[in-house]
Amino acid sequence: MSARQMCTFFGGDAAHPLGLASAMATQKRQSGKRSGKANPAEDEAVYQAILHALLEGKLKAGVKLAEPPLADIFGVSRERIRKVLHRLGAERRLEMIPNRGARVPRPTLDDVRRVYEAHRVLEAGVLTQLVRRVDDALIERLNAHLAEERAAATRGDRAASVRLSGAFHVHLVEALGNAELSRFLADLLSRSSVMVSVYEPATDSICAVDEHGAIVEALRARDVARAIAVSREHFLHVESRLHLDDDAAPVSEDLTAVFAAIKPKRRKR
Amino acid sequence: MSARQMCTFFGGDAAHPLGLASAMATQKRQSGKRSGKANPAEDEAVYQAILHALLEGKLKAGVKLAEPPLADIFGVSRERIRKVLHRLGAERRLEMIPNRGARVPRPTLDDVRRVYEAHRVLEAGVLTQLVRRVDDALIERLNAHLAEERAAATRGDRAASVRLSGAFHVHLVEALGNAELSRFLADLLSRSSVMVSVYEPATDSICAVDEHGAIVEALRARDVARAIAVSREHFLHVESRLHLDDDAAPVSEDLTAVFAAIKPKRRKR
DNA sequence: TTTTATGAAAATGTGCACATTTGGCATGGT
DNA sequence: ACCATGCCAAATGTGCACATTTTCATAAAA
Numbered sequence: 001m002s003a004r005q006m007c008t009f010f011g012g013d014a015a016h017p018l019g020l021a022s023a024m025a026t027q028k029r030q031s032g033k034r035s036g037k038a039n040p041a042e043d044e045a046v047y048q049a050i051l052h053a054l055l056e057g058k059l060k061a062g063v064k065l066a067e068p069p070l071a072d073i074f075g076v077s078r079e080r081i082r083k084v085l086h087r088l089g090a091e092r093r094l095e096m097i098p099n100r101g102a103r104v105p106r107p108t109l110d111d112v113r114r115v116y117e118a119h120r121v122l123e124a125g126v127l128t129q130l131v132r133r134v135d136d137a138l139i140e141r142l143n144a145h146l147a148e149e150r151a152a153a154t155r156g157d158r159a160a161s162v163r164l165s166g167a168f169h170v171h172l173v174e175a176l177g178n179a180e181l182s183r184f185l186a187d188l189l190s191r192s193s194v195m196v197s198v199y200e201p202a203t204d205s206i207c208a209v210d211e212h213g214a215i216v217e218a219l220r221a222r223d224v225a226r227a228i229a230v231s232r233e234h235f236l237h238v239e240s241r242l243h244l245d246d247d248a249a250p251v252s253e254d255l256t257a258v259f260a261a262i263k264p265k266r267r268k269r
Numbered sequence: 270m271s272a273r274q275m276c277t278f279f280g281g282d283a284a285h286p287l288g289l290a291s292a293m294a295t296q297k298r299q300s301g302k303r304s305g306k307a308n309p310a311e312d313e314a315v316y317q318a319i320l321h322a323l324l325e326g327k328l329k330a331g332v333k334l335a336e337p338p339l340a341d342i343f344g345v346s347r348e349r350i351r352k353v354l355h356r357l358g359a360e361r362r363l364e365m366i367p368n369r370g371a372r373v374p375r376p377t378l379d380d381v382r383r384v385y386e387a388h389r390v391l392e393a394g395v396l397t398q399l400v401r402r403v404d405d406a407l408i409e410r411l412n413a414h415l416a417e418e419r420a421a422a423t424r425g426d427r428a429a430s431v432r433l434s435g436a437f438h439v440h441l442v443e444a445l446g447n448a449e450l451s452r453f454l455a456d457l458l459s460r461s462s463v464m465v466s467v468y469e470p471a472t473d474s475i476c477a478v479d480e481h482g483a484i485v486e487a488l489r490a491r492d493v494a495r496a497i498a499v500s501r502e503h504f505l506h507v508e509s510r511l512h513l514d515d516d517a518a519p520v521s522e523d524l525t526a527v528f529a530a531i532k533p534k535r536r537k538r
Numbered sequence: 539t540t541t542t543a544t545g546a547a548a549a550t551g552t553g554c555a556c557a558t559t560t561g562g563c564a565t566g567g568t
Numbered sequence: 569a570c571c572a573t574g575c576c577a578a579a580t581g582t583g584c585a586c587a588t589t590t591t592c593a594t595a596a597a598a
Contacts, residue, residue, distance in 0.1 A: 066579065077553060082580085086352070090359035099559055099580055118449035125394030128497060129386075180387035184453050228397060335549065346583060351550085368550055368589055 046074050047084045049259065054093060054104065055190055058258045061106040065094065065255070073259050093190065112192070112242055119169070119188050120235040126173050126181065127219070127227045134219050138175055142216045145171055149209045168212050211237070315343050316353045318528065323362060323373065324459055327527050330375040334363065334524070342528050362459065381461070381511060388438070388457050389504040395442050395450065396488070396496045403488050407444055411485045414440055418478045437481050480506070 050070075053059045065085060071078040089096035095105040145168055152160035166189055173185045211234040218227035319339075322328045334354060340347040358365035364374040376384075414437055421429035435458055442454045480503040487496035 068579070078580095079552065079554090083355070087355070087359050090356050101560095101580070114447055114449055117445075118447055118453075121394040121398045121445070121447070121450060122391065123394070124397040125390040125392070128393040128397070129390045176386075176390070178383055178386055178390070180383055180457065181390060184387075188449065337549070347550095348582065348584090370550070370590095 042076060043080060043084060046076060046080060047087065049074070050084060050088065051093070053258055054088075059104050061104050063104045063255075065102040065104070067101070069255050070259075073256060107191070109242065113239060115188050115192050116235055116239045116242075119185070119192075120232060122181070122185060122188070123169065123172065123231050123235070124228045126176060127215075127231060128224055129176055130172065131219060131222050131224045131227065134222065139216065139220050141175075142168075142171060142219070146209060146213055146216060149212065153209055165212075172215075208234075208237070311345060312349060312353060315339075315345060315349060316356065318343070319353060319357065320362070322527055323357075328373050330373050332373045332524075334371040334373065336370070338524050339528075342525060376460070378511065382508060384457050384461050385504055385508045385511075388454070388461075389501060391450070391454060391457070392438065392441065392500050392504070393497045395445060396484075396500060397493055398445060399441065400488060400491050400493045400496065403491065408485065408489050411437075411440060411488070415478060415482050415485060418481065422478055434481075441484075477503075477506070 050059075050065075059065075067078050067081045067085065070081045070085075074081065085094060085102045086096065088094040089102060093105075094102045096102050145164070149161065149164045149168065152164055170182075170185060170189070173181050211230060214230045215227055215234070218224075218230055319328075319334075328334075336347050336350045336354065339350045339354075343350065354363060354371045355365065357363040358371060362374075363371045365371050414433070418430065418433045418437065421433055439451075439454060439458070442450050480499060483499045484496055484503070487493075487499055
């Protein structure tokens with residue numbers, strides 16, 4: 001359950017967009033070859049595909065997303081791509097420059113710090129509200145999640161560790177049941193997921209399980225001050241590990257390779 | 270200064286969009302009559318005009334925003350309007366229904382409560398972080414703002430009171446200097462500004478100045494618990510005043526009247 | 539009278555052609 | 569060798585025509 005929630009933000013597996021894309025392709029085939037009208041889910045499929053690639057970190061920071069190649073890769077009209085790109089731009093997931101197209105944003109170190117600080121501040125508020133409505137069921141759920149985290153850590157599954165670490169904080173906000181707050185956190189996480197690939201040291205897990213456990217303990221004890229203090233230390237700890245990696249990596253990924261698994265129908269020359 | 274900040278969210282005066290629109294119209298005239306190409310700021314002008322109307326509450330909840338009439342009113346092509354509408358939809362400021370156009374969202378009472386709760390939780394986090402970096406200058410600024418609020422209240426200026434009440438909370442987040450947090454609050458306020466016109470009792474000021482003063486006092490004393498408690502009470506107080514006004518007001522505003530001041534160039538039959 | 543069917547007008551969605559702008563490359567001048 | 573200028577291919581932006589869908593009004597049937 002927790003894994004699926006994270007999937008919404010990070011896109012743990014690539015099965016979902018692929019399924020959508022192929023289903024879409026089938027439907028398109030049956031409507032002739034170039035009727036070109038009325039595909040309500042086609043936008044969504046392309047949107048999800050690009051979004052997943054973005055959140056998975058397959059699209060590196062600074063990469064140019066030109067319309068013609070994408071239209072060719074996905075086998076849709078350029079306007080379709082265009083609309084999706086602008087939508088992603090409006091959601092601040094892509095950087096749109098007038099007359100110069102869309103690029104994957106290249107966050108500065110200050111940007112990353114700002115996102116982490118926002119998350120820290122938000123979680124302080126969440127914890128404040130959460131101690132007012134803790135019950136055994138919530139503690140139970142959080143402990144179950146901690147068990148998952150520990151299991152992943154002990155078996156050395158780094159990918160699962162990172163995913164579950166993020167999911168823990170998602171659990172905390174979701175416990176409040178407020179869609180606005182959940183959306184805001186999702187926004188922050190989606191932004192930091194791109195950042196991780198730039199600034200995060202790949203050598204270590206993002207969040208230490210112990211610190212998560214301490215937060216749960218403080219929650220169980222209804223100790224607001226301690227919960228906030230632990231959470232704050234936790235975030236500062238993570239932030240201190242950020243390092244600048246601007247060693248001029250002009251990763252000129254070609255888009256065909258990134259989206260190869262999604263749409264095996266691109267035929268060039 | 271504070272008034273101008275709020276203007277970004279609520280749009281206190283309609284002078285700005287008008288200026289943009291008329292300037293745009295002039296530029297368009299000089300390029301012939303229907304060259305129809307290359308107006309980089311035209312999108313922005315239309316966007317700002319609709320956004321301002323939305324935030325000012327001139328566009329009532331549930332109103333349909335059809336493309337043809339808007340294109341006629343603003344004197345631009347339908348595609349232009351279309352793009353702006355979809356952008357506002359991506360920002361969740363308009364409700365987009367496939368094949369059925371754009372409508373001003375009609376928030377439920379639960380929606381309103383959710384927004385207020387989110388603001389409450391966010392402010393708890395902001396205050397927690399803020400007590401760590403209070404200085405005399407901040408207290409000074411907040412007190413100056415309180416003075417403005419009191420002045421508006423004593424002279425019975427309801428519009429200014431409402432505006433300044435919101436601006437107080439903006440001041441609190443802006444004091445942290447975190448753009449992500451400021452954006453989130455702006456998002457919440459822009460949503461509630463639409464809601465106010467539906468659920469808020471028009472008879473009373475939104476925020477009591479005394480409660481704002483109590484928050485500042487707690488901040489000056491570096492008393493986190495008290496600051497949060499006062500803030501919480503403050504919000505609950507406001508929330509308790511919400512009332513359901515679903516008495517079927519099918520306000521079928523025609524768009525021409527709403528945007529009349531913006532573009533006096535619409536010629537129909 | 540209420541409900542259902544039907545068709546026309548209006549509104550939304552989309553591909554396409556074309557204008558404009560950008561970026562790179564070659565050429566020529568200092 | 570270096571910088572400036574101009575040209576050409578590619579990419580972005582936009583209006584337009586047309587397909588599809590919705591909506592509304594009118595008429596027909598229960």
